Amino acid sequence: MRGTFRLSSELQLEADAVIIGSGAGGASVADVLTASGLSVVMLEEGKHVPSSSASPVASEAFAAAWRSGGLTAAFGQPPIAYAEGRCVGGGTEINSAIAQRADNYLIDQWRKVYKIENFTPDELTQYYQRAVATVNASLTPGPVGRATDILRQGGDVLGWEVSELKRGQRGCKGANRCAFVCPSGAKQSMAVTLLPKAIDRGMRLFAQTRVAKIRLVNGRATEVIARSWDVAGQGRSIRVKAGMVFVCAGAIHTPAILRRSGLRERIGNTLRVHPTIKATALFDEPVDAHRSRLPLTAVTEFMPEQRIGGSVFTPALFGLSLAGDWINRGDLMQHWRFCGSYYGMIRPRGVGAVRPLPGINEPLVRFTLAPEDWIALGQxxxxxxxxxxxxxxxxxxxxxxxxxxxxxxDQVHEFWDNPLPKRQTNLMTVHLFSSCPPGEHRDVCAVDSYGRVRGVENLFVADGSLIPEAPGVNPQMTIMALAFRVAEAALSHSVKERAQSAATDRR
Structure with missing residues (x-):
């Protein structure tokens, strides 16, 4: 990416704003700030993986763009495997680019429960529209493959609502490599859309740069302290002084950074995910799911509490999914062309927590399913x-x-009234949020209604951590909408601060 910088020596920088993280939240903040003429430094822990060098090999792609190569899990009974992007563009580089907004009923509920100011479906519409336009959220024309038709056909037979899914795309080639970094650049990720715009306006982006902590003095964030690695793997320190600091490192690493910086009140205590259980379906006719995009329909009859959809399918990913129970499932590999991978996800009542560990890069993540979550998963x-x-x-x-x-x-009702076996059930998620909920309900909210961390004048959160609870849909559009909103509010707040300071100086 033109304008991406790497460090070759120790460096101290100054800017109007520093953004930690380059995913949906960080890129959206960068778009607002740079459009207003501010000088911005962005720090990203992962590498830049250009479309031209995106590997089709699963192990290489995961190592390049996924945190810990995709091997991360929240502890609990059972543990829940989760996925995070760790590259320029963050999770938008490895997700399916599905574009949905949170249900209006949920938005209203969150406003009431968390006492969030100016937080109604109507008030958020302008930000959702901006997110939709940014990624060109649109339906996919032409044949989309048997894997998609399976969900539509099954839903129609049962009389259930099935919806077509819009995706952030321009000229999708159907390579079926969304999880590997799009090889054509057709997926409208942040590395394709907002980040190049921000760099063209002068933003300095430092990849392979991990933030250690934020220095706080007298109720202000004064400096971001980080370490960057060069091509040879040699580390260099970097310090950035800025008038505003935006933490956009995701629902796991945003609370970890804040806690490492000495901020702990209500931070990282309310992590939520979409607990997801998968199933493999074997058909008599070939599905050939590897030849088309991931399923682009979803069973939405039971939303927002429950949803059924389809997963990216390649021979390598299918083999990986079978590996955990190869003795019982290994034979399916020879029938892989006749198989499809589908999932059911729920909005949980359980919560998790994030805690950084001294001397260890990855924080400790826990998530406890509530009894009603097990019922919902069985359903x-x-x-x-x-x-x-x-x-x-x-x-x-x-x-x-x-x-x-x-x-x-007749056999599928096995777990409708009986609990799933906790130790044998394999759960996963690709959606994480709610670890720093916003609002004026001070007993539960880590930040105010506009993402400002309580007690710190110029420190803001703008990523999935802000979504008050699980939205029941893919979260990217909501993350972008809330990040646009936070950035605009921060700009307004900064202007007022400067005006007050100037008035004081004139006295």
């Missing part, structure tokens, strides 16, 4: 089995270790 797994059989599946294998699979729709 959504049942419904997932129903829709697969309604679409003609021969056999359905829920992602439960040692489970022999279902061979008829």
């Amino acid at each position: 959504i797994l049942t419904r997932l089995g129903q829709v697969m059989f309604a679409a003609g599946a021969r056999k359905v294998f829920p992602n439960i270790f040692g489970h022999e699979g279902w061979t008829s729709p």
Whole structure:
């Protein structure tokens, strides 16, 4: 990416603002600030992975763009595997680019519960529209493949609502490598959209630069202290002094950075995710899911509490999914062209926590499912089995270790009234949020209604940490909308501060 900088010596910088993280939140903040003429420094822990060098090999792609190569998990019973992007563009480089806004009912509920000012569906519409326009959220024209048709067919048979999904795209080639960094640049990630614009306006972006902490003096953030690595792996220190600091490192690392900086009140105590359970469906006719995009329909009958969708499918990813129970599932590999991978996700009532650990890069993440979450997971797994059989599946294998699979729709009710086996159930998520909820309810909110960290005049959070609770949909549009809103409010606040300072100086 033109304008991306790497450090070759120790460096001290000054700017109007420093942004930590280059994903959906950080890039949106950068767009607002640079459009207003501010000097901006952005610090990104991961590498820049250009489309031209994006590897089609799963192991190489994961190592380049995913945090810890995709091997991260929140501790609990059971642990929940989660995925985060760790590259320029953050999670937008490895996600499916599905564009949805949070349900209006949920937005209203959050406003009331958390006492968030100026937070209604109407007031957020302008920011959602900006996010949608940024990524060109649109339906995918032309044939989208059998993997998509399976969800549509099964939903129609059952009389359930099935919705087509818009994605952030321009001329998608259907390479089916969304999770590997798009090889054509058609996916409208932050590295394709907002970051180049911000760099053209003068933003300085430092990749492979990990923030250690933010220095706080007398209720202000005065300096961001980080370390950068060069091509040879040699570390250099970097310090950035700025009038405003925006922490946009995601729902895991934003609270970790704030806590390492000495801020702990209500920070990192309310992590939420979308607990997700997968199933493999075997059909009599070839699905050939690897030849088309991920399924671009979803069963939305039970939203926002529950949703059924489809996953990216390649032979390598399918083999990886079977590896955890190879003794019972390994034979499916020879039938991979006849298989599809689908999931059910829920809005949980349980919460998690994030805590940094001394001397260790990755924080400790915990998540505890509430009893009602287990009921909901049993329900959504049942419904997932129903829709697969309604679409003609021969056999359905829920992602439960040692489970022999279902061979008829009569069997899928196994967990409707009975709890899932906790130790054998494999759960995952690609959606994380809510670790720094906003609002004026001071007993539960880490930041104010506009993302400003309490007690610090010029420190803001602008990423998935701000989404008050699980939205029940892919979160990118909501992250961008809230980040645009935070950046505009911070600019307004900064102007007022300067005006007050100037008035004081004239006295």
